[in-house]
Amino acid sequence: MSWRVATKVGKGTLEVIDPDDWAHLTTEQQDTYQGVNLFQSEQEADKFAAAQVDAAKPARGKHLRV
16 A cells, blocks of 8 residues: 555645545545655655655745845
8 A cells, every 4th residue: 555645736735645545535536636656654755745845945045245
C-alpha cells in the first residue's frame, strides 16, 4: 500500500492521503486529484509534502546597505 501526496484540481494545497482512505474513494473522487506522488511510508510522504511547501515560500533576500 502506498501513501499519496496529491492536490485537488484548481486548489493550491497538498494532501497526504492514507492508503485506506484512498481505497474508499470512488473513481470520480480519485479523479479530482492531480499530481499524485506515491511513497512507501507516511513519513516519506510527509517529508515530501513539507519540502514542497517550504520550496513554495518566498526566499528572503539579504538587504545590503550601500
